Amino acid sequence: MKNISKAEELLLLTIWRLGDKAYGISIRRQILDDTGKDYTYGTLYGLLRQLTHKDYVERIAGSSTPEKGGRSKTYYKLTREGIQALKDALEFHRLTWKDINEFSFEKT
Amino acid sequence: MKQEKESKLKPPRLAEWIVQRLAWSEDKISIKEDLREEYEYLFTLNGSQIAHFWYWKHVFRSIFPFLKISFYWSFTMLKNYLKTTLRNFRKQRTYSLISIFGFSLGITSCLLIMLYVKQELSYDRFHTNADRIYRVGVETRRPQGRSLTAATPIPVAPALKEDYPDIEHFTRIYFAGNDLVQYEDKKFFESSFVFIDPGFFKIFSFPLIKGSALNLMEDPGSIVITSSIADKYFGDKDPIGEIIRYRNQFNFTVAGVIEDVPTNSHFHFDFAASFLALNQDIVGFTLDQWGAYADLYTYVLLPEHLNADEFQEKVQPFLQRHHDTPGVTRELFLQPLTGIHLHSHVDGEIEKNNFVSNLVILITIAFFILTIAIINYINLSTAHSSRRAKEVGMRKVLGAVRFQLFKQFMGESICLSFLAMCLSLVFIKMLLPVFSSMVGKPVEFVYSENLLFLGAILMLSIFVGVISSIYPALFLSGFQPVKTLKGLKDTGKSSFVQLFFRKALVVTQFVISLLLIIGTLVINQQIRFLKNTNLGFDKEQMVIIPFFDNSVNDKYETVKNELAAHPNVISAAACFNAPIGESNGFAISVFPDGKDAGAKFVINMNIIDFDFIDSFGLEIIAGRNFSKEFTSDYEKAFIVNEAALKDLDYASPEDAIGKKFIIGINFMEGTVIGVVRDFHITSLHEDIGPLLMLHKPEWFNSMAVKIRPDDISGTLTFLEKTWKKFVPNYPFSFSFLDERIDLMYQSEKQTSIIIRTFSMIAIVIACLGLFGLAAYTAEKRTKEIGIRKVLGATVGNLIFMLSTEFTKWVLVANVVAWPVAYFAMNKWLGNFAYRTSIGLAPFILAAVLVFLIALFTVSFQALKTALANPIESLRYE
Numbered sequence: 014m015k016n017i018s019k020a021e022e023l024l025l026l027t028i029w030r031l032g033d034k035a036y037g038i039s040i041r042r043q044i045l046d047d048t049g050k051d052y053t054y055g056t057l058y059g060l061l062r063q064l065t066h067k068d069y070v071e072r073i074a075g076s077s078t079p080e081k082g083g084r085s086k087t088y089y090k091l092t093r094e095g096i097q098a099l100k101d102a103l104e105f106h107r108l109t110w111k112d113i114n115e116f117s118f119e120k121t
Numbered sequence: 122m123k124q125e126k127e128s129k130l131k132p133p134r135l136a137e138w139i140v141q142r143l144a145w146s147e148d149k150i151s152i153k154e155d156l157r158e159e160y161e162y163l164f165t166l167n168g169s170q171i172a173h174f175w176y177w178k179h180v181f182r183s184i185f186p187f188l189k190i191s192f193y194w195s196f197t198m199l200k201n202y203l204k205t206t207l208r209n210f211r212k213q214r215t216y217s218l219i220s221i222f223g224f225s226l227g228i229t230s231c232l233l234i235m236l237y238v239k240q241e242l243s244y245d246r247f248h249t250n251a252d253r254i255y256r257v258g259v260e261t262r263r264p265q266g267r268s269l270t271a272a273t274p275i276p277v278a279p280a281l282k283e284d285y286p287d288i289e290h291f292t293r294i295y296f297a298g299n300d301l302v303q304y305e306d307k308k309f310f311e312s313s314f315v316f317i318d319p320g321f322f323k324i325f326s327f328p329l330i331k332g333s334a335l336n337l338m339e340d341p342g343s344i345v346i347t348s349s350i351a352d353k354y355f356g357d358k359d360p361i362g363e364i365i366r367y368r369n370q371f372n373f374t375v376a377g378v379i380e381d382v383p384t385n386s387h388f389h390f391d392f393a394a395s396f397l398a399l400n401q402d403i404v405g406f407t408l409d410q411w412g413a414y415a416d417l418y419t420y421v422l423l424p425e426h427l428n429a430d431e432f433q434e435k436v437q438p439f440l441q442r443h444h445d446t447p448g449v450t451r452e453l454f455l456q457p458l459t460g461i462h463l464h465s466h467v468d469g470e471i472e473k474n475n476f477v478s479n480l481v482i483l484i485t486i487a488f489f490i491l492t493i494a495i496i497n498y499i500n501l502s503t504a505h506s507s508r509r510a511k512e513v514g515m516r517k518v519l520g521a522v523r524f525q526l527f528k529q530f531m532g533e534s535i536c537l538s539f540l541a542m543c544l545s546l547v548f549i550k551m552l553l554p555v556f557s558s559m560v561g562k563p564v565e566f567v568y569s570e571n572l573l574f575l576g577a578i579l580m581l582s583i584f585v586g587v588i589s590s591i592y593p594a595l596f597l598s599g600f601q602p603v604k605t606l607k608g609l610k611d612t613g614k615s616s617f618v619q620l621f622f623r624k625a626l627v628v629t630q631f632v633i634s635l636l637l638i639i640g641t642l643v644i645n646q647q648i649r650f651l652k653n654t655n656l657g658f659d660k661e662q663m664v665i666i667p668f669f670d671n672s673v674n675d676k677y678e679t680v681k682n683e684l685a686a687h688p689n690v691i692s693a694a695a696c697f698n699a700p701i702g703e704s705n706g707f708a709i710s711v712f713p714d715g716k717d718a719g720a721k722f723v724i725n726m727n728i729i730d731f732d733f734i735d736s737f738g739l740e741i742i743a744g745r746n747f748s749k750e751f752t753s754d755y756e757k758a759f760i761v762n763e764a765a766l767k768d769l770d771y772a773s774p775e776d777a778i779g780k781k782f783i784i785g786i787n788f789m790e791g792t793v794i795g796v797v798r799d800f801h802i803t804s805l806h807e808d809i810g811p812l813l814m815l816h817k818p819e820w821f822n823s824m825a826v827k828i829r830p831d832d833i834s835g836t837l838t839f840l841e842k843t844w845k846k847f848v849p850n851y852p853f854s855f856s857f858l859d860e861r862i863d864l865m866y867q868s869e870k871q872t873s874i875i876i877r878t879f880s881m882i883a884i885v886i887a888c889l890g891l892f893g894l895a896a897y898t899a900e901k902r903t904k905e906i907g908i909r910k911v912l913g914a915t916v917g918n919l920i921f922m923l924s925t926e927f928t929k930w931v932l933v934a935n936v937v938a939w940p941v942a943y944f945a946m947n948k949w950l951g952n953f954a955y956r957t958s959i960g961l962a963p964f965i966l967a968a969v970l971v972f973l974i975a976l977f978t979v980s981f982q983a984l985k986t987a988l989a990n991p992i993e994s995l996r997y998e
Contacts, residue, residue: 037155054140054155055183058148059190087151 017069022102023048024060025069028089029099035089036075061089069095132160133173136180143187147520198525205512206533213508216893217537220501223889224541227494228585229548230882232578233556234487236549237564238480239574244385244462249326250422253289254458255429257281257419258467259440261723262450268723269454269467271418275408277453278318278419280443285436289422290320294388295399296416296471299667301850302392303366304354310854314367315390316399324422332361332377341397344373347381350391369850371398384563387462388418388471402671405820411444412710412785418471420458429455446710449722478949479872486879489633493883495589496626497890498534502593503623504897506600513597514605526598534593535586542582559878561871592622624930627894630887631934631975632941635967637880639942640949642963644873647950650957651866657800658700659738659827662691663858664840665699666824672848674821677730680847684826687843689836691827694736695818697728699825699858700802701865710785711813713769722768724761724784724811725802728820734760734797736827743774744795747816753792754816760795765811784813791815804865805955825858884971888978891927895982899923903986910991919987920980927979931972939964 017025027043028035041057044050064070075086091099137153144152156176164172210217245251257278258271278291295316302311319338322329322345329337330348337345344365351360360375367373373394382389399408406413423432433455440451456465463477513526549566557564596619673680681693711724733739734746742763747754761769761777771777774796783790799809828836841853899906906919914922943959950956 037151038158041155041159053179053183053186054152055143055186055190058144058152059186062148062190086154087148 016105017098017102020060021064021069022099023050024057024064025091025095025099025102028070029091029096033088033090036086040089064095067094068092069098132157132176136177140180140183140187143184143191202529202532203536206536209509209533213505216501216505219889219893220498220537221541221544223494223497223501223886224538224585225544225548226882226886227490227497228538228542228578228582229545229552230490230879231487231581232545232549233552233564234483234879235577236566236574237556237560238483240385240564241463241475241480245387245458247326247383247385248324248458250324251459252457253423253425254324255421255423255455256458256461256465257421257436258454258456259414260452260454262452270414270469271456271465271467271471272414272469273417273419273453274411274413274444275404275415275417276411276443277440278421281419281421281436281439281453284439284442285432287424287427287432289424290323291419291421292318292321292324293396294321294390294418294420295396295404296388296390296418297403298416299854300368302354303369304363307354309353311391313390314392314394316396316403317393318396320422321393321420324420327379327382330378330380331359332375334377337377338393338395340374340376341395342372342374343376344392344394345377345379346375346393347391348378349381351375351378365392367392367394368403370402373398384565385462387458387474406786410786411440412446414469414709416469416471421455429457446712449710473868475868476952478952479868482872482949483875486637486876486883489637490879490883490886491585493630493633493886493890495585496630497886497893498537498589499592499626500623500890500897501893502530502534502590503596504893504900506593506597509597510600510605513600514602517600517602518606523598527594530594530597531587531590534590535583538582538586538589541585542578546578559871559874561867623894627891628930628934628937630890631931631971632938634880634884634887634971634974635934635938636942636945637876637883638967638970639938639963640946641873641877641880642966643942643946643957643959644869644876644949646959646963647953647957648866648869648873651805651869651953651955652863654801654805654955656701656862657739657798659736660700660859660862662828662830662833663699663737664826664828664837664855665858665861666826666840666844666853666855668822668824668848671819672850673824674818676847677818677821677824680843681730681732681824683843683846684824684840687836687839689829689832689839691829692732692736693824693826694732695730695821695824696733697726697820697822699823699861700727700737700800701804701858701862709813711769711811712783712785712788715783722811724765724768724813726784726813726815727802728817728822729760729814730816730818730821733814733825736825739800740798741795742798744778744793746795751794754794756789756815756817757791758794758816759791760797760814761793762797762809762812763799764809765813766796768811806953808954884974888974891975891978892982895923895927895979898926899982899986903989904995906986906989907991907993907995910987911995916984916987920983923983923986924976924979927975928972931968931975934971935964935968938967942967 023044024040027040027047031039031043037054037057040061041052041054044052061070065072069092070089071092073088073090075088137156140152140156141149156179160172160176163175245254248254256271257273258269259273261268261270273293275293275295278293282288282291293316297314297316299310299312300314302309302314317338319336322334322337329345331351332345337343346354346360346365354360354365355363360378363375365373365375371394401407404415404417406415423429433453436455437452439453444451462474463480465474466476516526516529553564553566668674677695681695684690684693709724709726711722729747731747731749734741741760744760747758747760751758759782763774766774766777769777769780769782771780771793777793777796780793781790782793797812797814801809802812803810826840837855840855844853902923909919909922942964946959950959
């Protein structure tokens with residue numbers, strides 16, 4: 014089981030959530046909306062590149078849409094390894110947070 | 122209207138540009154578009170100001186992550202580059218070794234020369250007050266011309282201090298020449314014994330190891346020695362207070378020990394005795410004479426505020442005031458201490474000084490060699506470019522941009538030159554002793570003391586790496602991926618400029634090689650000329666034995682007769698010095714028109730006995746030799762040379778006989794009894810000067826013994842035994858005159874050896890490059906050669922075909938090199954009053970040599986290609 018960082022985890026989740034609409038802007042927006050974290054494109058693309066290199070995410074060249082002035086977006090999609098990594102992360106959370114809820118901390 | 126709006130929607134251009142610089146290539150467009158889209162959204166929502174602000178803020182916040190990531194990735198690429206570099210080294214071992222070796226040869230030669238030049242430039246700068254120390258010299262002007270001498274009369278220094286109290290300190294240094302030094306039972310001949318004033322150690326900074334600096338040298342019986350002398354005489358004993366005996370006459374008490382005088386000092390000594398102990402016996406004349414010159418030099422320390430030029434003007438009339446001799450103007454001149462070693466070439470220099478021109482020659486050679494090494498690398502790497510073509514294509518397909526490839530190849534060559542530099546540091550350590558003996562003095566290189574120098578070396582290696590890789594990197598990174606991957610060997614037709622550039626490089630290499638070879642040949646020719654020129658006297662098998670003290674002078678005839686009695690001794694003659702001596706003998710003033718009319722010029726004087734002229738084979742063209750029959754020949758008769766006639770205004774040799782004039786030692790008057798044909802009394806750098814010969818046995822200083830060439834060692838043993846009978850107190854020492862004369866051209870010989878060695882290195886490096894280029898040409902024409910061979914061309918035909926091009930280059934190189942070499946060598950020969958004519962021989966010889974070397978290098982490769990089986994070569998590609 015490979016460990017992934019919190020940021021990577023967040024990114025993978027977001028991409029998965031966005032489905033076939035995951036590209037630069039939408040990913041950034043989604044993260045901003047969900048967590049309030051204002052990622053810069055520098056950080057975002059750095060992470061994306063890292064994930065691509067680890068084969069968790071693949072780039073898909075989208076077809077150009079006329080209203081965008083012929084621009085072809087690059088979409089991101091989870092690979093099987095990416096999904097596995099998310100599953101592993103979830104499993105990891107389950108194992109580590111088992112029997113613990115917010116009240117657990119009150120006792121001590 | 123719409124257009125206007127669109128242009129307003131554009132994000133700030135500068136910010137966009139920054140992002141584009143920072144972003145990595147594959148995400149460049151996405152990032153730009155995303156940013157733009159959000160910008161447009163914000164713009165339509167909140168207006169331009171907020172959108173602008175957002176954009177800038179975003180860009181600034183992105184800078185760090187961008188840099189972090191691009192650094193990470195370029196590091197990953199660097200690993201890959203290093204891997205391919207190493208792989209290439211391993212795959213093409215010969216080629217890589219040739220490259221590194223060529224580079225390190227070039228860098229080594231360059232560094233050695235730099236070390237030497239640095240040392241030459243550092244002369245006398247180690248004195249704390251170096252910029253305020255001046256040497257005082259004398260300029261003598263007379264109608265015949267002017268002469269400069271570094272020596273001063275003995276009384277000058279103290280009188281100068283008295284007249285110009287501005288002078289902080291003065292010192293005289295008297296070089297006493299070879300003499301015996303004794304401590305208890307240890308007896309040695311010491312050649313560097315000097316007498317100095319107390320001011321010496323206040324002017325110069327020779328660090329005192331033992332003894333007290335206070336009042337040093339003020340006691341007339343005190344002496345300071347160097348540490349190596351202290352070891353030699355006293356071993357572990359404390360030398361302070363010990364007594365040294367000098368010349369079997371004078372006792373000195375050791376008052377201090379200094380460190381050895383460093384190489385980069387323009388004078389050296391081992392013993393420095395107090396000047397107060399100097400007397401008439403040692404110098405040879407009374408110390409108060411203003412007209413007499415000896416090996417005595419005057420140094421002054423000027424105060425900080427004093428302008429040396431103004432001070433020089435003030436001291437100019439000094440000599441006229443103290444020693445006015447009508448008809449001759451004598452002025453003092455000041456030489457800055459730090460300029461002496463490279464710029465001072467006046468009469469009577471203490472040691473042989475160097476010429477700036479020699480350093481310029483060396484630096485030029487260093488530059489030449491470096492150029493050749495760089496060209497060599499350019500040729501080799503472009504020649505082997507086809508091997509890298511596939512790699513370039515692959516990288517390009519995978520997204521490498523040209524600049525990345527450019528960086529890669531440049532980095533590779535910097536790596537290479539760095540490796541070469543490391544190698545050359547090892548080479549330098551190994552070669553330094555050899556190089557030192559080549560330049561004739563120790564050249565030192567201590568890594569720790571040369572941090573700045575090491576920095577310079579590093580810069581040099583990077584510089585070499587960058588310069589040599591610009592062209593190959595441009596060339597290699599310009600390949601078109603499709604063609605290279607398809608396996609087309611010759612990627613893209615070389616443009617005319619490219620071809621011209623490469624040819625120009627090779628021609629430059631040939632030109633440099635030719636220049637160096639012609640230079641070597643001409644210098645050798647001149648040295649041969651110097652050796653073979655008839656000096657006007659007999660120098661072969663002449664043994665010179667110095668006297669050292671006056672014990673021989675009164676019985677010199679007995680000694681002479683005993684020496685001459687041996688069957689292998691042809692003749693013996695006593696004299697002051699041999700025709701060409703270590704020093705030029707005395708230079709004394711001449712008063713042709715009587716004592717009161719003043720001195721007119723300076724003449725060289727030699728003191729000779731009756732046999733001197735016959736023994737040296739000099740020719741008397743008028744009058745007669747000194748003879749025992751004339752008692753007046755003692756002191757009162759002069760023999761002069763032809764050159765002196767002109768200065769004395771005598772019409773002809775016959776006319777001179779019987780004329781009288783006065784000379785500047787004790788105002789002795791003499792009659793001219795004979796005139797000898799001119800012979801050389803100084804090195805051939807100079808014209809023959811006026812000479813006066815006098816018979817005065819008290820002043821004899823050496824014995825010249827002419828021996829037969831058979832059983833020389835036997836004869837020498839006999840000479841020693843006989844000599845010892847008369848002079849038991851001194852060890853027997855002698856020198857051969859012809860060897861002493863050869864020594865005068867030491868500097869030229871060294872220059873010649875240095876140039877020869879480095880031209881050899883240059884040629885070797887050039888050959889490496891040529892070899893690579895020949896390989897390239899041959900490889901390119903493999904198919905053509907195959908076809909020609911199938912059609913019946915012989916191996917000879919093919920080699921001829923492949924060599925023609927190189928022949929053309931050599932011809933072009935000759936056209937360029939000849940005039941340059943002619944001009945340069947003519948200038949060099951200008952240093953000599955007597956010189957060889959250059960002639961065509963060195964040029965033709967150099968051309969043939971370079972042609973043969975080129976042909977050999979090229980044929981080797983051509984032969985390989987031509988001998989290959991045509992089937993193989995046709996299948997090639």
